[in-house]
């Protein structure tokens with residue numbers, strides 16, 4: 477029982493941290509979207525790799541400091557067209573832009589890296605399916621990730 481309660485606490489704590497990260501990513505999206513509207517995929521990819529290789533914890537955008545991690549997640553969402561990599565859903569927001577979530581294949585707590593080949597862009601349903609479903613047959617072949625969750629197989633590009 478004690479173990480179970482501990483797990484619940486950890487899960488709550490992670491959700492608060494996730495929520496704070498989501499908020500920050502939302503703010504970054506709003507502040508960078510305008511000036512990066514015309515960036516093409518190739519340029520975006522270059523910026524992404526620069527950001528992946530940058531070892532600093534924080535990044536300054538328009539005079540405000542954010543976690544580099546959150547800036548990178550925003551770039552990856554944009555690079556993958558804000559589209560769920562499992563079911564292709566896009567969620568258009570009434571004000572502007574799209575809502576989508578970034579998810580680590582190997583969790584950060586287990587040493588998973590903030591890199592394109594460890595990040596999936598997923599809609600909220602698929603994200604929870606990934607977190608709570610029964611995962612089997614996970615593998616990476618070249619730049620493609622395959623996973624079976626609750627007996628259904630999904631495939632996503634990690635480029």
Ligand SMILES: [Zn+2]
Nearest residue numbers: 560563599602
């Ligand atoms: Zn989805």
